[in-house]
Amino acid sequence: MTLTPPTGRFDGALHSFPVRVYFEDTDLSGIVYHANYLRYFERARSDMLARVGIDQRAAHDEGLGAYAVTHMDIKWKRPAKLDDELIVESVVQQVRAASCSIQQRVRRGDEILAQAQVTAALLTPDGRPRRQPADWVEKFKAVAQEGKNT
8 A cells, every 4th residue: 555645636616625633733732833824824824726737846946937826815713623623715806817715724624724815926936926837827727716606
């Protein structure tokens, strides 16, 4: 049997990514430390890029650049706890020339624990914004919620 890391999937515009809460994710009170939600959101966004066919490593190695979060608003609603099985949901809301707006949330079952509004921009290796490749824009638009009723 070959083991592989967790991967997410798309259902229409919604990308879902599974996360399990480990001891290292929690603080002294036994709940997930607030900064770890940033890691969960990042893992889900990275998986989402891979699922649409964007190879971040190849882009970086070729000198194209990398995505960076330029803005994030987060609202924490309820704590996650050790051994919780969570789902991080992501929806691309808007695609612009150099950036994307993504809505994300962390769920435990039907309960929303945290939600974030994220803007990620493609930056050159020296940190300047750059236009996303046209094929990337098309890939994002194919799964984006903008203009859809999903």
